[in-house]
Amino acid sequence: xxxxxxxxxxxxxxxxxxxxxxxxxxxxxxxxxxxxxxxxxxxxxxxxxxxxxxxxxxxxxxxxxxxxxxxxxxxxxxxxxxxxxxxxxxxxxxxxxxxxxxxxxxxxxxxxxxxxxxxxxxxxxxxxxxxxxxxxxxxxxxxxxxxxxxxxxxxxxxxxxxxxxxxxxxxxxxxxxxxxxxxxxxxxxxxxxxxxxxxxxxxxxxxxxxxxxxxxxxxxxxxxxxxxxxxxxxxxx
Numbered sequence: 106x107x108x109x110x111x112x113x114x115x116x117x118x119x120x121x122x123x124x125x126x127x128x129x130x131x132x133x134x135x136x137x138x139x140x141x142x143x144x145x146x147x148x149x150x151x152x153x154x155x156x157x158x159x160x161x162x163x164x165x166x167x168x169x170x171x172x173x174x175x176x177x178x179x180x181x182x183x184x185x186x187x188x189x190x191x192x193x194x195x196x197x198x199x200x201x202x203x204x205x206x207x208x209x210x211x212x213x214x215x216x217x218x219x220x221x222x223x224x225x226x227x228x229x230x231x232x233x234x235x236x237x238x239x240x241x242x243x244x245x246x247x248x249x250x251x252x253x254x255x256x257x258x259x260x261x262x263x264x265x266x267x268x269x270x271x272x273x274x275x276x277x278x279x280x281x282x283x284x285x286x287x288x289x290x291x292x293x294x295x296x297x298x299x300x301x302x303x304x305x306x307x308x309x310x311x312x313x314x315x316x317x318x319x320x321x322x323x324x325x326x327x328x329x330x331x332x333x334x335x336x337x338x339x340x341x342x
Contacts, residue, residue, distance in 0.1 A: 126284070187232060189232040
């Protein structure tokens with residue numbers, strides 16, 4: 106099985122990669138299109154030069170790697186994607202053959218967390234429009250992407266991971282509920298900037314508290330992302 110997990114930033118995506126990466130039968134890959142995205146857009150993200158040096162910039166090279174058999178005799182592959190990386194210049198013919206999951210989180214939580222590390226984020230930076238567009242494209246092509254909300258995972262990790270595994274036809278493994286602290290060998294080179302909290306963790310954090318209060322540009326950004334989020338949330342498992 107080749108699992109394509111479509112997330113946005115600050116969305117429980119790394120913890121989910123660690124959960125699947127703690128299975129003996131799973132090889133995980135962290136944001137494989139990041140360098141191709143930065144190269145094509147020219148965006149100046151933290152550690153840009155290191156990212157460009159660490160990954161292939163040609164989408165064709167990335168896709169070939171994603172289609173390869175899992176290393177180490179593992180049965181499955183898990184690809185953690187940022188939906189905003191899937192710009193129009195990147196082909197999508199490789200979507201066929203994948204099992205697609207869309208991981209969502211309330212825009213207010215995403216904006217509050219992302220804006221703390223990235224100055225003046227825009228709607229294109231936080232992935233909601235791209236997640237909705239990818240969902241629509243997959244449905245139009247006859248795929249049935251699974252939608253899951255990170256809020257629900259933090260409320261009841263085992264229940265939701267069992268539900269997700271059942272939805273994609275994968276047996277649940279209790280090893281998914283915890284992982285060693287300190288990160289994963291497959292972490293992207295950008296981990297020092299973004300993964301501090303999850304590196305200190307050994308499992309999913311507890312239930313989320315009240316929504317953060319936003320104002321100004323941050324509030325407007327979260328509001329602009331709400332229609333895409335609500336559209337996807339209506340289809341969550």
